[in-house]
Amino acid sequence: MSDVVVIGAGAAGLTATTALRAAGLDAICVEARDRVGGRLATTEGYDLGATWFWDGEHRVADLVARLGVPIFDQHRFGDAIVQDHTGIRRFAGNPIDVAAYRFGPGANALAAGLAAQLPETALRMSTPVTGIHLDGDTVELRTASEALRARQVVLAVPPALAVARIDFHDGLDTDLLRRAEATPVWMGAVAKVVACYSTPFWRTKGLAGAAISRTGPLREIHDMSGPDGTRAALFGFTPAAALRPGFEAAVTAQLTRMFGPEAARPETLHVQDWSAERWTSPPGVEQRMDYRLFGHPRYQRPALSGRLHWACTETAPDHAGHIEGALHAGEQAARAVLTALETRIG
Ligand SMILES: Cc1cc2nc3c(=O)[nH]c(=O)nc-3n(C[C@H](O)[C@H](O)[C@H](O)COP(=O)(O)OP(=O)(O)OC[C@H]3O[C@@H](n4cnc5c(N)ncnc54)[C@H](O)[C@@H]3O)c2cc1C
Incomplete structure (x- = not known):
């Protein structure tokens, strides 16, 4: 059993995993694709996902400085x-x-840089999570090949995608489920x-x-x-x-x-x-237009009896949609996990 399983190795999931491991927890990150970064997608130096960051986005600026990613x-x-x-x-x-x-080598350098600092065993690629349910004090996560167990889970996946692709076994209440289904995927x-x-x-x-x-x-x-x-x-x-x-x-x-x-x-x-993109957008993504759901208060509170924490740019309390929002959401979820474990919910 792990202390924490983080679902998704985009900017938010990698940020959460990095922070949790820095705090001494046994955190692993499981990623559906065979590459890290999610919507940070660079091919031959060309950004096919995110391109820019802006003044005032200090988390991106700090990460760029920490990883030594050249910008222009x-x-x-x-x-x-x-x-x-x-x-x-x-x-x-x-x-x-x-x-x-702009990011000199392309925006994916942020994800690649974070992933490179994690031990190999902390990152499982090509491992989509298909089911999550509470089993006593722990959370069980299903993948195609195995069941993983964790005390706490960080869901670093856009909410509408998560509820379309993952079976929560009735673990989310109707209000939360409806909001998650309706939350747009930024640029999806x-x-x-x-x-x-x-x-x-x-x-x-x-x-x-x-x-x-x-x-x-x-x-x-x-x-x-x-x-x-x-x-x-x-x-x-x-x-x-x-x-x-x-x-x-x-x-x-x-x-x-x-x-x-x-x-x-x-x-x-x-x-x-x-x-x-199967691991970015749910079917009918273009019908979701209610951007007021970004950073909704429901996403600032854990689900599954305090064991599942939302963390992606759509759930960020500020800069939602941007890389900055994803980094903020990842940091916030890591703090929430630490608090939950300290107060022995986990
Ligand atoms: C075309 C485009 C242009 C953009 N331009 C900008 C820009 O210029 N500046 C800016 O700040 N932002 C921009 N953005 C937004 C930015 O890319 C996102 O805010 C940020 O990358 C989101 O990170 P995330 O970790 O929240 O989500 P994601 O990057 O979507 O990461 C989610 C991860 O979870 C994985 N996953 C999904 N389902 C599962 C599952 N069931 N099991 C396991 N893993 C799963 C995915 O493969 C993915 O790696 C743009 C986005 C796009 C698409």
Whole structure:
């Protein structure tokens, strides 16, 4: 039996695991995917999930400093572009991008850095939790291959996903279950598209790489090149529901109209559909729109007779949706576990 099982090795789960082990507990983290990071997803240096953090997000700033992850400023110099049904207009200056920081190796470096500091035995990959129930004083967790037992559990998974994929054996009351089912998954209904080029050619035309479009397919576009314009790339968001045959050609046609003929042939076009990610989004993710449920007071209290603690960006009491919120939720859950064990609930 472990002191604590943490479900999910995203930013929140890894933060909780790290804090619990630093406090001397036997905490293990079980992760459904074969990689850590969840929505911190970097492929060949390109961020297909989170991209930025902002001034005032001190937990991210501290983590970056602790792990030695290099950061740089989001590129935002030059003119922006606005597209509507009448056509494309160049806007003097860039009111679209705000000052923000990027992660040199990509956002997944935060998760990889945290995971690297855990002993190998503390992290179980490719192990989705499928069932949780209270058995006397302990919690039993089912995975495909075994049953794990713990005194306390940290559920570092978006609530709507947790209740869709995990059988709680009637352990959650109806009010909590209904709220969890209705809580949106941040960016879960979105597809992120990254177009990679050999050079940031738009910069030499005085363009920032920033655009807003009322016609789509991409609704919002930003420069996502690496430091000093290396790994040149533009990225955009679109509702995942807009993905259909011909989508990629429509994207390159849109980028060409906005940024010129060089945009017509990206070296690579990544299309990351977060709504289709089994371990991020529950079915019908796009129907959940009540963002007032983020950080709801029910998520600040443990469930399962004080033994199950919520911890993910959606449950964070502040900065919900952001990496900062995930780190806050992970720290808070770790503190709640320690309190529960000290007061002998666990
Ligand atoms: C396209 C996109 C852009 C974004 N941009 C930004 C940005 O620029 N800045 C910012 O601050 N934030 C951004 N975000 C949000 C940010 O990525 C999240 O706030 C943060 O990564 C959430 O971390 P988490 O640990 O709470 O959840 P997750 O990252 O979702 O982690 C949950 C983990 O649990 C695992 N899991 C799920 N179910 C199970 C199960 N049954 N058993 C075991 N494991 C399970 C998952 O595989 C995953 O690893 C963006 C997100 C997306 C998708």
